[in-house]
Amino acid sequence: METLAQLKKYSAELVDLHHVLALMQWDQEVRMPRRAAEGRAGQFATLSGLVHRREVAPELGALLVEAGAQKERLSVEDQALLRVMRRSYNQNTRLPEEFVAEFSRLASQAQMAWLEAREQADFGIFQPLLERLVELSRQQAEYLGYAAHPYDALLDLHEEGLTTVQVEEMFGELQAPLVGLVKKFAGRLAPLSFGEPFALSGQERFAEHLLMAMGFDFNRGCLARSPHPFTTTLGHHDRRITNRYAPKSLDFIFGALHEGGHALYEQGIDERLARSHLDDGVSLGIHESQSRFWENVVGRSHPFWQRFFPELQQAFPAQFAHTGLDDFVRGINAVTPGLIRVDADEVTYNLHVLIRFEIEKGLIEGSLEVGALPRVWREKYRQYLGVEVESDADGVLQDIHWAHGSFGYFPTYTIGNLASAQIWGAYKQYDPGFGQTLAAGNLTKVREWLAREIHGHGSVYLPQELLTRVTGAPLSAQPFLAYLEEKFSSLVA
Numbered sequence: 324m325e326t327l328a329q330l331k332k333y334s335a336e337l338v339d340l341h342h343v344l345a346l347m348q349w350d351q352e353v354r355m356p357r358r359a360a361e362g363r364a365g366q367f368a369t370l371s372g373l374v375h376r377r378e379v380a381p382e383l384g385a386l387l388v389e390a391g392a393q394k395e396r397l398s399v400e401d402q403a404l405l406r407v408m409r410r411s412y413n414q415n416t417r418l419p420e421e422f423v424a425e426f427s428r429l430a431s432q433a434q435m436a437w438l439e440a441r442e443q444a445d446f447g448i449f450q451p452l453l454e455r456l457v458e459l460s461r462q463q464a465e466y467l468g469y470a471a472h473p474y475d476a477l478l479d480l481h482e483e484g485l486t487t488v489q490v491e492e493m494f495g496e497l498q499a500p501l502v503g504l505v506k507k508f509a510g511r512l513a514p515l516s517f518g519e520p521f522a523l524s525g526q527e528r529f530a531e532h533l534l535m536a537m538g539f540d541f542n543r544g545c546l547a548r549s550p551h552p553f554t555t556t557l558g559h560h561d562r563r564i565t566n567r568y569a570p571k572s573l574d575f576i577f578g579a580l581h582e583g584g585h586a587l588y589e590q591g592i593d594e595r596l597a598r599s600h601l602d603d604g605v606s607l608g609i610h611e612s613q614s615r616f617w618e619n620v621v622g623r624s625h626p627f628w629q630r631f632f633p634e635l636q637q638a639f640p641a642q643f644a645h646t647g648l649d650d651f652v653r654g655i656n657a658v659t660p661g662l663i664r665v666d667a668d669e670v671t672y673n674l675h676v677l678i679r680f681e682i683e684k685g686l687i688e689g690s691l692e693v694g695a696l697p698r699v700w701r702e703k704y705r706q707y708l709g710v711e712v713e714s715d716a717d718g719v720l721q722d723i724h725w726a727h728g729s730f731g732y733f734p735t736y737t738i739g740n741l742a743s744a745q746i747w748g749a750y751k752q753y754d755p756g757f758g759q760t761l762a763a764g765n766l767t768k769v770r771e772w773l774a775r776e777i778h779g780h781g782s783v784y785l786p787q788e789l790l791t792r793v794t795g796a797p798l799s800a801q802p803f804l805a806y807l808e809e810k811f812s813s814l815v816a
Contacts, residue, residue, distance in 0.1 A: 326389040327401060333383055334408060335598040340374045342557050349563060351434065352549045360435040368428035375423040378415040387412055400601065403783040407600040410483070417466045426459050430728040437726035438550060444716040446697050453725055454693045457686050460730045464687060474687045477731030481607045482738060483786065487684060490734045494677050496800045497737070504670045504807055508658040511815045515654035519641040520570035529638050530566055530579035533631070537583050537617065538770040539564070540590055551723040552578045552665075554585035559597035562589040573655065574666070576635075577618050584617035585610055587770060591778025606786040607732065608798075611739020612746055613773065619669050620747045620806075621769065625652045626761035656814055660708040662717045670807055671708060673740060678703045679722070679733040687730060744803035745794040746777070 344367070351363055377383070387409050394402060433452040440448035464473035467480075472487040479485060531546060542560075549565035556562050564582040568575050588604050596602045604610040621627050625648075628635075632651055636643040643651070658668050664675040682699060685691030691699065700719040701712045712718040724732050751757050753772055760768050776793045787797055 324390075324393060324396070326386060326393065327397070330386045330390050330408065331404070331599060333386060334404065334600050337374070337377060338598050338600065338602065340370075340377065342561075344370060344374065345555050346557050349555050349557065349565075351431065352551075352553070353547045353565060357435060360432065364428045364431035367431045368424040371427035372420050372424035375415060375418070375420050378411065379420075383408075383412060384416075400596070400783055404599060404601055407782055411600065414467060414480070417468065418463070419466070422459070422462065422466065426463070426728060429455055429459065430726065433726040433728070434723065437720065437723060441550070441716050441720045444714045444720070446715040446719055449720065449726070450693055453696075456725065456728050457693055457730075460728060461687055461689070472684075472688065474684050474731060477687065478734065479731075481729075481732050482735050483606060485608075485734070485738075490680060493734070493737065493741075493800065494673075494680065497673055497804070498677065500800075500804050501670065501673060504804075504811070505658060505660060505674075508670060508811045508815060509660060510658070512653045512657040513650070514657035514659055515573070515646075515651070517571045517642050521568075521572075521575070521639060521642065523568055525638055526568045526575035527566075529635065530575050532634070533576065533579050534564070534583045534586075536631070536764060537580070537587060537766050539583050539586055543590055544586055546579075552582050554582045554589070556589050556603070559592070559594070559602055562586045572666075577622060577655075578665075580622040581614045581618040584614035587617070587773070588613045588778050591770070591774035592781040593779045596781045596783075601781040601783055603782050605780075605782045605784060605789055607735035608738030608742060609777070609786050609789060611736050612742035613739075613777070615736075615739050616743040616746060616773075620743055621761065621766075623652070623656050623669070624761060625649075626758045628652055629762040630764035653814055656811070658811065660710050662704065662710055662712060663721055665721075669740075670811065673737045674707045676733050676737045678707055683730050683733065738798065741798055741800055741803045742790055744806040745790065745796065745799070746773075747806065748802055749776075749794045 347363065347367060347370070351360075355363060387405065390397070390405050391409070394405065397405065429452065433449070433456055436449050436452045440446060460477060461473060464476040467476040469475040469479075470486075474487045475485075478487065478490065527546075531541075534546065535541070544562040544564060547563065547565045548567060550567060552564075552566050554562065554564050564579070564586050566575060566578040566582060585604075588610060592602055604613075628648060628651060632643075632648050635651075636646075646654075656668060658670045660671050660674075661667060664672065664679075667675050678700070681703065682691065682696065685699075686693065696719045697715055704710050704712050704718070724730075750769065750772060754760055754768065777789065780789065784792065791797055
């Protein structure tokens with residue numbers, strides 16, 4: 324079909340352009356000198372405007388109409404490509420080019436301001452740019468349109484069809500049980516502490532070792548450093564991870580496992596989907612299910628560390644020579660309400676996300692002003708987690724997402740947590756000897772199952788359809804709550 328061939332060519336061109344933007348973003352967060360910030364913001368604005376022009380061109384609209392008229396003759400994958408490209412086209416045509424360019428410029432400037440504000444623990448440095456980003460995000464919601472709440476339009480950008488009401492219902496189902504689990508398990512497992520700092524070179528080597536054990540292909544990706552860990556795609560064979568390192572923290576382990584989960588998803592997408600709109604994870608929630616699966620379900624399990632703890636002891640004898648395996652596993656799972664989302668245990672983590680959801684909802688609907696964020700942040704952390712925020716760096720400035728202009732992103736973390744538990748249940752049915760599999764370090768078996776069931780499909784199936792295909796059920800909080808109860812009851816026994 325000539326129309327389909329033209330559509331696929333157009334898709335490849337747009338994907339290439341977005342990978343160039345992603346390369347600029349990766350460079351900005353990893354290697355770009357700070358004084359280049361203003362120039363990079365202009366580059367983002369220029370290129371984003373040009374890309375947007377291609378995304379809304381009448382030529383593309385005509386191809387989508389022509390392909391849609393032949394939909395019944397298309398394969399499942401080609402129908403999916405049409406669906407994804409039509410959705411993108413419909414969203415982009417609602418956004419003026421000038422708006423897209425300005426949003427991109429502002430987000431680039433905001434990221435550098437956020438970095439400086441975080442280093443100086445001064446929200447005031449970031450506040451003016453965040454106020455403008457919130458204003459533009461409200462405008463974005465109006466452009467995109469919504470049925471009930473402006474936040475719906477932003478949620479839908481990250482998780483197709485997700486609404487504010489659904490997120491409220493999800494947290495309504497989770498909040499009371501999570502608070503109960505925090506009361507039940509907090510303080511019952513001794514957290515790890517370290518007198519000797521971890522050498523940076525050793526941290527990087529061990530992170531690379533874990534990534535290789537998971538199956539991350541360093542011929543198709545790399546590991547770098549950034550203030551906030553992330554994974555990005557610059558091409559079908561170019562999936563990049565960043566991690567961060569601290570002298571007395573295990574961030575280097577769990578950051579690598581988390582971002583490695585994202586990267587394995589991307590590396591596992593079938594080659595036939597390369598350079599197309601289907602060469603991507605289907606949603607941020609499903610994506611997050613993979614990172615949380617590896618970071619927590621696998622990476623904080625006793626069987627996993629049966630295999631890898633002796634190597635950790637060998638790599639860092641000053642820190643672990645006198646620590647036993649059981650104490651280590653209990654320590655990395657200690658339920659301790661704290662300030663930092665990315666360091667949170669599995670029981671308290673979703674309360675951190677709930678706080679961010681409530682704040683974002685208030686910002687977008689206009690019931691909360693940006694200037695009030697440090698105070699509101701402190702109040703909510705006191706209310707939900709019983710901890711006191713002493714510094715903006717450990718409070719409202721700890722996440723980079725708002726500097727990206729990514730409002731509506733945070734709830735996908737909780738969706739990912741819920742989905743990871745369901746996916747783990749499905750894997751255990753496939754591999755009843757899962758404990759022995761992990762204890763033997765046979766992570767290839769796990770990765771290949773995930774690639775076959777989830778990764779290889781890219782964006783062919785809708786998120787709920789994919790989850791139901793894999794687990795036999797739509798998203799639910801109950802498997803996750805049951806997983807937490809069983810795991811932590813065993814740890815404290």
